[in-house]
Amino acid sequence: MSVWALGLNHTTAPLDLRGRFAFALDQIAPTLQSLRSSFPSSRHPQVEAAIISTCNRTEIYCASEHIALDHTFGWLAESGGVAPTLLRSHAYTLHDDEAARHVFRVASGLDSMVLGEAQILGQMKDAVRAAENVGALGTTLNQLFQRSFAVAKEVRTATEIGAHSISMAAAAVRLAGQLFEDLRKTRVLFVGAGEMIDLAVTHFAAKEPKSIAIANRTLERGEKLATRFGGEAMRLADLPARLAEFDIVVSCTASTLPIIGLGAVERALKARKHRPIFMVDLAVPRDIEPEVKALEDVYLYTVDDLAHVVQQGQANRQAAVAQAEVIIDAGVQSFMHWLGQRSTVPLIQQLNAQADEWRSAEMTRARKLLAKGESVDAVLEAMSRGLTQKMMHGAMAELHSGDAASREQTAQTISRLFLRKER
Structure with a gap:
Protein backbone atom coordinates (compact mmCIF):
# COMPACT_ATOMS: atom_id res chain seq x y z
CA MET A 1 0.00 0.00 0.00
CA SER A 2 1.29 3.47 -0.90
CA VAL A 3 0.34 6.91 0.38
CA TRP A 4 0.65 10.12 -1.62
CA ALA A 5 -0.29 13.75 -1.16
CA LEU A 6 -0.33 16.90 -3.23
CA GLY A 7 -1.31 20.42 -2.36
CA LEU A 8 -0.63 24.12 -2.35
CA ASN A 9 -0.38 26.47 0.60
CA HIS A 10 0.44 30.00 1.71
CA THR A 11 4.16 29.49 1.03
CA THR A 12 3.80 28.11 -2.51
CA ALA A 13 0.76 29.79 -4.06
CA PRO A 14 -0.75 33.31 -4.10
CA LEU A 15 -4.11 33.96 -2.50
CA ASP A 16 -6.16 34.11 -5.71
CA LEU A 17 -4.80 30.78 -6.95
CA ARG A 18 -5.51 29.15 -3.59
CA GLY A 19 -9.02 30.49 -3.86
CA ARG A 20 -9.64 28.44 -7.01
CA PHE A 21 -9.01 25.26 -5.05
CA ALA A 22 -10.85 26.12 -1.83
CA PHE A 23 -13.56 23.65 -0.84
CA ALA A 24 -16.14 24.48 1.83
CA LEU A 25 -16.80 21.70 4.33
CA ASP A 26 -20.15 20.85 2.72
CA GLN A 27 -18.38 20.47 -0.64
CA ILE A 28 -15.89 17.89 0.61
CA ALA A 29 -18.19 14.85 0.28
CA PRO A 30 -19.20 15.34 -3.38
CA THR A 31 -15.66 16.42 -4.26
CA LEU A 32 -14.22 13.24 -2.75
CA GLN A 33 -16.74 11.16 -4.66
CA SER A 34 -15.72 12.90 -7.88
CA LEU A 35 -12.02 12.32 -7.17
CA ARG A 36 -12.38 8.64 -6.30
CA SER A 37 -14.60 7.88 -9.27
CA SER A 38 -12.05 9.48 -11.60
CA PHE A 39 -9.45 6.76 -10.97
CA PRO A 40 -9.40 3.83 -13.44
CA SER A 41 -11.08 0.96 -11.59
CA SER A 42 -8.84 -1.67 -13.18
CA ARG A 43 -5.64 -0.33 -11.62
CA HIS A 44 -7.07 1.59 -8.65
CA PRO A 45 -10.19 -0.29 -7.54
CA GLN A 46 -10.46 1.26 -4.07
CA VAL A 47 -8.56 4.52 -3.63
CA GLU A 48 -8.75 6.04 -0.16
CA ALA A 49 -8.91 9.84 -0.17
CA ALA A 50 -9.24 12.88 2.07
CA ILE A 51 -9.17 16.62 1.36
CA ILE A 52 -8.00 19.30 3.77
CA SER A 53 -9.05 22.79 2.66
CA THR A 54 -8.45 25.91 4.77
CA CYS A 55 -7.68 29.56 4.08
CA ASN A 56 -3.98 28.69 3.96
CA ARG A 57 -3.95 25.34 2.14
CA THR A 58 -5.70 22.76 0.03
CA GLU A 59 -4.23 19.26 0.24
CA ILE A 60 -5.32 15.89 -1.12
CA TYR A 61 -4.22 12.66 0.58
CA CYS A 62 -4.68 9.31 -1.14
CA ALA A 63 -3.78 5.67 -0.50
CA SER A 64 -3.83 2.74 -2.90
CA GLU A 65 -1.73 -0.19 -4.08
CA HIS A 66 -0.17 2.03 -6.77
CA ILE A 67 0.76 5.73 -6.58
CA ALA A 68 -1.20 7.88 -9.04
CA LEU A 69 0.20 11.38 -8.56
CA ASP A 70 -0.13 12.45 -12.21
CA HIS A 71 -3.77 11.45 -12.32
CA THR A 72 -4.52 13.25 -9.04
CA PHE A 73 -2.72 16.34 -10.35
CA GLY A 74 -4.76 16.34 -13.54
CA TRP A 75 -8.01 15.98 -11.62
CA LEU A 76 -7.17 18.86 -9.24
CA ALA A 77 -6.10 21.15 -12.10
CA GLU A 78 -9.37 20.47 -13.92
CA SER A 79 -11.44 21.04 -10.78
CA GLY A 80 -9.82 24.46 -10.33
CA GLY A 81 -10.04 25.37 -14.00
CA VAL A 82 -6.30 25.97 -14.41
CA ALA A 83 -3.62 24.50 -16.62
CA PRO A 84 -1.70 21.58 -15.06
CA THR A 85 1.57 23.43 -15.73
CA LEU A 86 0.40 26.41 -13.65
CA LEU A 87 -0.70 24.16 -10.81
CA ARG A 88 2.60 22.26 -10.85
CA SER A 89 4.55 25.51 -10.55
CA HIS A 90 2.80 26.27 -7.24
CA ALA A 91 2.09 22.82 -5.79
CA TYR A 92 4.05 20.15 -3.95
CA THR A 93 3.86 16.37 -4.12
CA LEU A 94 4.79 13.87 -1.43
CA HIS A 95 4.59 10.12 -0.97
CA ASP A 96 4.97 7.53 1.79
CA ASP A 97 7.29 8.78 4.57
CA GLU A 98 7.40 12.32 3.10
CA ALA A 99 3.60 12.46 3.07
CA ALA A 100 3.45 11.15 6.65
CA ARG A 101 6.00 13.70 7.86
CA HIS A 102 4.10 16.51 6.16
CA VAL A 103 0.69 15.65 7.62
CA PHE A 104 2.25 15.25 11.09
CA ARG A 105 3.85 18.71 10.76
CA VAL A 106 0.57 20.22 9.56
CA ALA A 107 -1.37 18.73 12.47
CA SER A 108 1.26 19.98 14.93
CA GLY A 109 1.08 23.55 13.62
CA LEU A 110 4.62 23.53 12.22
CA ASP A 111 3.52 24.18 8.65
CA SER A 112 1.07 26.98 9.43
CA MET A 113 1.40 30.68 8.72
CA VAL A 114 0.97 31.07 12.48
CA LEU A 115 3.60 28.74 13.89
CA GLY A 116 2.07 26.52 16.55
CA GLU A 117 -1.55 27.56 15.94
CA ALA A 118 -4.07 25.00 17.07
CA GLN A 119 -6.98 25.79 14.72
CA ILE A 120 -5.61 23.58 11.92
CA LEU A 121 -6.02 20.47 14.09
CA GLY A 122 -9.77 21.04 14.39
CA GLN A 123 -10.01 21.70 10.65
CA MET A 124 -8.17 18.44 9.94
CA LYS A 125 -10.52 16.51 12.21
CA ASP A 126 -13.49 18.00 10.36
CA ALA A 127 -11.95 16.94 7.04
CA VAL A 128 -11.33 13.40 8.30
CA ARG A 129 -14.89 13.17 9.60
CA ALA A 130 -16.22 14.29 6.21
CA ALA A 131 -14.12 11.63 4.46
CA GLU A 132 -15.33 8.98 6.89
CA ASN A 133 -18.97 9.92 6.36
CA VAL A 134 -18.69 9.45 2.62
CA GLY A 135 -16.79 6.16 2.95
CA ALA A 136 -13.58 7.52 1.43
CA LEU A 137 -11.32 6.81 4.42
CA GLY A 138 -9.92 3.29 4.58
CA THR A 139 -7.58 1.61 7.07
CA THR A 140 -4.39 3.25 5.78
CA LEU A 141 -5.49 6.90 5.76
CA ASN A 142 -7.39 6.41 9.00
CA GLN A 143 -4.16 5.24 10.63
CA LEU A 144 -2.24 8.14 9.08
CA PHE A 145 -4.60 10.79 10.42
CA GLN A 146 -5.19 9.22 13.83
CA ARG A 147 -1.43 9.02 14.29
CA SER A 148 -1.08 12.64 13.17
CA PHE A 149 -3.58 13.70 15.87
CA ALA A 150 -1.65 11.70 18.49
CA VAL A 151 1.65 13.26 17.39
CA ALA A 152 0.10 16.75 17.49
CA LYS A 153 -1.13 16.14 21.03
CA GLU A 154 2.32 14.98 22.13
CA VAL A 155 3.97 18.00 20.50
CA ARG A 156 1.67 20.39 22.35
CA THR A 157 2.11 18.55 25.63
CA ALA A 158 5.88 18.08 25.49
CA THR A 159 6.95 21.38 23.86
CA GLU A 160 6.10 25.08 24.00
CA ILE A 161 5.33 25.27 20.29
CA GLY A 162 2.09 27.14 20.94
CA ALA A 163 3.58 29.65 23.37
CA HIS A 164 3.36 33.30 22.30
CA SER A 165 1.48 32.28 19.15
CA ILE A 166 -0.13 35.23 17.35
CA SER A 167 -3.33 34.22 15.60
CA MET A 168 -4.81 35.88 12.52
CA ALA A 169 -7.51 37.38 14.71
CA ALA A 170 -4.97 38.80 17.17
CA ALA A 171 -2.92 40.19 14.27
CA ALA A 172 -6.03 41.94 12.92
CA VAL A 173 -6.65 43.55 16.31
CA ARG A 174 -3.03 44.67 16.49
CA LEU A 175 -3.22 46.33 13.04
CA ALA A 176 -6.55 47.97 13.83
CA GLY A 177 -4.99 49.39 16.99
CA GLN A 178 -2.32 51.05 14.85
CA LEU A 179 -4.96 52.82 12.74
CA PHE A 180 -7.40 53.82 15.49
CA GLU A 181 -6.09 55.42 18.66
CA ASP A 182 -8.87 53.95 20.79
CA LEU A 183 -10.67 50.79 19.68
CA ARG A 184 -13.35 51.49 22.28
CA LYS A 185 -14.66 54.22 20.00
CA THR A 186 -14.98 51.99 16.94
CA ARG A 187 -17.93 50.11 15.50
CA VAL A 188 -17.01 46.64 14.27
CA LEU A 189 -18.83 44.53 11.70
CA PHE A 190 -18.12 40.82 11.30
CA VAL A 191 -19.29 39.11 8.13
CA GLY A 192 -19.88 35.38 8.58
CA ALA A 193 -20.40 33.27 11.69
CA GLY A 194 -17.90 30.43 11.35
CA GLU A 195 -14.97 29.40 13.51
CA MET A 196 -12.60 32.10 12.22
CA ILE A 197 -15.14 34.88 12.80
CA ASP A 198 -15.90 33.48 16.25
CA LEU A 199 -12.20 33.78 17.07
CA ALA A 200 -12.02 37.30 15.61
CA VAL A 201 -15.06 38.49 17.58
CA THR A 202 -13.50 37.13 20.77
CA HIS A 203 -10.29 39.13 20.21
CA PHE A 204 -12.00 42.38 19.22
CA ALA A 205 -14.60 42.12 22.00
CA ALA A 206 -11.74 42.07 24.52
CA LYS A 207 -10.94 45.64 23.38
CA GLU A 208 -14.52 46.73 24.25
CA PRO A 209 -15.49 48.42 20.97
CA LYS A 210 -18.45 50.80 20.88
CA SER A 211 -20.58 48.24 19.06
CA ILE A 212 -20.40 44.81 17.45
CA ALA A 213 -22.57 43.54 14.61
CA ILE A 214 -22.69 40.14 12.90
CA ALA A 215 -23.86 39.90 9.29
CA ASN A 216 -24.63 36.38 8.18
CA ARG A 217 -26.60 34.64 5.47
CA THR A 218 -28.43 32.65 8.16
CA LEU A 219 -29.80 35.19 10.64
CA GLU A 220 -30.34 32.63 13.40
CA ARG A 221 -26.67 31.63 13.44
CA GLY A 222 -25.60 35.27 13.41
CA GLU A 223 -27.92 36.03 16.34
CA LYS A 224 -26.45 33.17 18.35
CA LEU A 225 -22.91 34.56 17.99
CA ALA A 226 -23.99 38.18 18.49
CA THR A 227 -25.82 37.34 21.72
CA ARG A 228 -22.64 35.97 23.28
CA PHE A 229 -20.91 39.33 22.88
CA GLY A 230 -23.80 41.73 23.39
CA GLY A 231 -23.92 42.60 19.69
CA GLU A 232 -26.60 42.78 17.03
CA ALA A 233 -27.25 40.45 14.11
CA MET A 234 -28.15 41.57 10.60
CA ARG A 235 -28.92 39.87 7.33
CA LEU A 236 -26.19 39.68 4.72
CA ALA A 237 -28.53 41.33 2.25
CA ASP A 238 -28.59 44.48 4.44
CA LEU A 239 -24.80 44.81 4.44
CA PRO A 240 -24.38 47.26 1.48
CA ALA A 241 -26.89 49.72 2.94
CA ARG A 242 -25.31 49.66 6.41
CA LEU A 243 -21.62 49.38 5.54
CA ALA A 244 -21.00 53.09 6.17
CA GLU A 245 -21.86 52.65 9.87
CA PHE A 246 -18.73 50.63 10.61
CA ASP A 247 -15.11 51.59 11.17
CA ILE A 248 -13.82 48.01 11.10
CA VAL A 249 -15.01 45.16 8.87
CA VAL A 250 -13.77 41.60 9.28
CA SER A 251 -15.07 39.06 6.78
CA CYS A 252 -14.72 35.32 6.46
CA THR A 253 -17.46 33.36 4.69
CA ALA A 254 -17.55 30.29 2.47
CA SER A 255 -18.83 32.27 -0.51
CA THR A 256 -17.23 31.41 -3.85
CA LEU A 257 -17.64 35.02 -5.03
CA PRO A 258 -16.87 38.38 -3.36
CA ILE A 259 -19.76 39.64 -1.23
CA ILE A 260 -18.38 43.16 -0.61
CA GLY A 261 -17.88 44.93 -3.92
CA LEU A 262 -15.99 48.04 -4.95
CA GLY A 263 -19.18 50.05 -5.51
CA ALA A 264 -20.56 49.30 -2.06
CA VAL A 265 -17.33 50.43 -0.39
CA GLU A 266 -17.16 53.60 -2.51
CA ARG A 267 -20.71 54.53 -1.46
CA ALA A 268 -19.87 53.78 2.18
CA LEU A 269 -16.80 56.04 2.06
CA LYS A 270 -18.85 58.86 0.56
CA ALA A 271 -21.46 58.52 3.32
CA ARG A 272 -18.68 58.48 5.94
CA LYS A 273 -17.18 61.65 4.41
CA HIS A 274 -14.03 59.59 3.85
CA ARG A 275 -13.43 58.62 7.44
CA PRO A 276 -11.15 55.56 7.16
CA ILE A 277 -12.39 51.97 7.13
CA PHE A 278 -10.17 49.14 8.32
CA MET A 279 -11.04 45.92 6.47
CA VAL A 280 -9.76 42.38 6.97
CA ASP A 281 -10.57 39.67 4.44
CA LEU A 282 -9.82 36.29 6.02
CA ALA A 283 -11.67 34.31 3.35
CA VAL A 284 -10.28 32.11 0.59
CA PRO A 285 -11.61 32.76 -2.04
CA ARG A 286 -11.84 36.49 -1.28
CA ASP A 287 -14.94 38.04 0.29
CA ILE A 288 -13.87 41.59 -0.61
CA GLU A 289 -13.06 42.58 -4.19
CA PRO A 290 -9.29 43.18 -4.47
CA GLU A 291 -9.87 46.54 -6.22
CA VAL A 292 -11.07 47.91 -2.89
CA LYS A 293 -7.47 48.02 -1.70
CA ALA A 294 -6.70 50.84 -4.15
CA LEU A 295 -9.28 53.19 -2.58
CA GLU A 296 -8.05 56.01 -0.41
CA ASP A 297 -9.17 55.82 3.22
CA VAL A 298 -9.52 52.02 3.02
CA TYR A 299 -6.97 49.81 4.75
CA LEU A 300 -7.59 46.31 3.41
CA TYR A 301 -5.63 43.29 4.62
CA THR A 302 -5.90 39.70 3.37
CA VAL A 303 -4.64 36.52 5.04
CA ASP A 304 -1.40 36.88 3.13
CA ASP A 305 -0.98 40.52 4.18
CA LEU A 306 -1.16 39.43 7.81
CA ALA A 307 1.79 37.07 7.35
CA HIS A 308 4.41 39.57 8.49
CA VAL A 309 2.56 40.32 11.71
CA VAL A 310 2.05 36.70 12.66
CA GLN A 311 5.66 35.83 11.89
CA GLN A 312 6.90 38.21 14.56
CA GLY A 313 8.12 36.39 17.62
CA GLN A 314 8.74 33.13 15.75
CA ALA A 315 12.35 33.08 16.93
CA ASN A 316 11.08 32.53 20.45
CA ARG A 317 9.60 29.22 19.37
CA GLN A 318 12.43 27.78 17.27
CA ALA A 319 13.77 25.68 20.15
CA ALA A 320 10.33 24.12 20.52
CA VAL A 321 10.31 23.39 16.78
CA ALA A 322 13.45 21.29 17.12
CA GLN A 323 11.83 19.28 19.91
CA ALA A 324 8.67 18.86 17.86
CA GLU A 325 10.61 17.56 14.85
CA VAL A 326 12.09 14.79 17.01
CA ILE A 327 8.59 13.70 18.06
CA ILE A 328 7.45 13.83 14.45
CA ASP A 329 10.42 11.73 13.28
CA ALA A 330 9.46 9.01 15.75
CA GLY A 331 5.85 9.17 14.57
CA VAL A 332 6.90 8.83 10.92
CA GLN A 333 9.07 5.79 11.66
CA SER A 334 6.23 4.15 13.58
CA PHE A 335 3.74 4.75 10.76
CA MET A 336 6.09 3.47 8.05
CA HIS A 337 6.74 0.32 10.12
CA TRP A 338 2.99 -0.22 10.38
CA LEU A 339 2.56 0.45 6.64
CA GLY A 340 5.30 -2.08 5.84
CA GLN A 341 3.61 -4.71 7.96
CA ARG A 342 0.36 -4.15 6.06
CA SER A 343 1.93 -5.71 2.95
CA THR A 344 2.09 -9.11 4.70
CA VAL A 345 -1.58 -9.09 5.70
CA PRO A 346 -2.82 -11.02 2.60
CA LEU A 347 -0.17 -13.73 3.17
CA ILE A 348 -1.11 -14.02 6.84
CA GLN A 349 -4.77 -14.36 5.86
CA GLN A 350 -3.90 -17.11 3.37
CA ALA A 404 22.30 -26.73 -4.15
CA ALA A 405 22.27 -22.97 -3.62
CA SER A 406 18.46 -22.78 -3.41
CA ARG A 407 18.33 -25.81 -1.10
CA GLU A 408 20.87 -24.16 1.21
CA GLN A 409 18.80 -20.96 1.33
CA THR A 410 15.63 -22.98 1.95
CA ALA A 411 17.36 -24.93 4.73
CA GLN A 412 18.35 -21.70 6.50
CA THR A 413 14.81 -20.32 6.23
CA ILE A 414 13.21 -23.54 7.50
CA SER A 415 15.71 -23.75 10.33
CA ARG A 416 14.91 -20.18 11.36
CA LEU A 417 11.15 -20.82 11.22
CA PHE A 418 10.89 -24.28 12.73
CA LEU A 419 13.97 -24.83 14.87
CA ARG A 420 13.95 -21.67 17.00
CA LYS A 421 14.91 -22.30 20.59
CA GLU A 422 12.82 -20.75 23.33
CA ARG A 423 14.69 -18.08 25.27
Missing part, protein backbone atom coordinates in the same frame (compact mmCIF):
# COMPACT_ATOMS: atom_id res chain seq x y z
CA LEU A 351 -1.82 -18.97 5.96
CA ASN A 352 -4.64 -18.81 8.48
CA ALA A 353 -7.15 -20.03 5.90
CA GLN A 354 -4.88 -22.94 4.90
CA ALA A 355 -4.27 -23.94 8.52
CA ASP A 356 -8.00 -23.78 9.25
CA GLU A 357 -8.68 -26.00 6.23
CA TRP A 358 -6.18 -28.61 7.49
CA ARG A 359 -7.63 -28.47 10.98
CA SER A 360 -11.17 -28.91 9.66
CA ALA A 361 -10.16 -31.92 7.54
CA GLU A 362 -8.42 -33.65 10.47
CA MET A 363 -11.35 -32.96 12.80
CA THR A 364 -13.74 -34.54 10.27
CA ARG A 365 -11.50 -37.61 10.00
CA ALA A 366 -11.20 -37.83 13.79
CA ARG A 367 -14.98 -37.76 14.26
CA LYS A 368 -15.38 -40.58 11.74
CA LEU A 369 -12.79 -42.72 13.60
CA LEU A 370 -14.51 -42.08 16.92
CA ALA A 371 -17.86 -43.04 15.39
CA LYS A 372 -16.30 -46.36 14.30
CA GLY A 373 -15.32 -47.07 17.89
CA GLU A 374 -11.61 -46.20 17.73
CA SER A 375 -10.06 -45.30 21.10
CA VAL A 376 -9.63 -41.63 21.97
CA ASP A 377 -5.85 -42.02 22.30
CA ALA A 378 -5.57 -43.59 18.84
CA VAL A 379 -7.72 -40.87 17.28
CA LEU A 380 -5.71 -38.08 18.92
CA GLU A 381 -2.47 -39.73 17.76
CA ALA A 382 -3.77 -39.97 14.18
CA MET A 383 -5.07 -36.38 14.21
CA SER A 384 -1.81 -34.91 15.52
CA ARG A 385 0.22 -36.94 13.00
CA GLY A 386 -2.05 -35.83 10.15
CA LEU A 387 -1.74 -32.15 11.10
CA THR A 388 2.04 -32.43 11.45
CA GLN A 389 2.41 -34.07 8.05
CA LYS A 390 0.27 -31.40 6.36
CA MET A 391 2.25 -28.59 7.99
CA MET A 392 5.65 -30.10 7.13
CA HIS A 393 4.85 -31.29 3.60
CA GLY A 394 5.64 -28.03 1.84
CA ALA A 395 8.90 -27.50 3.71
CA MET A 396 10.07 -31.05 3.03
CA ALA A 397 9.21 -30.76 -0.66
CA GLU A 398 11.24 -27.56 -0.97
CA LEU A 399 14.26 -29.16 0.74
CA HIS A 400 14.33 -31.89 -1.91
CA SER A 401 13.92 -29.63 -4.96
CA GLY A 402 16.05 -27.05 -6.73
CA ASP A 403 19.80 -26.70 -7.00
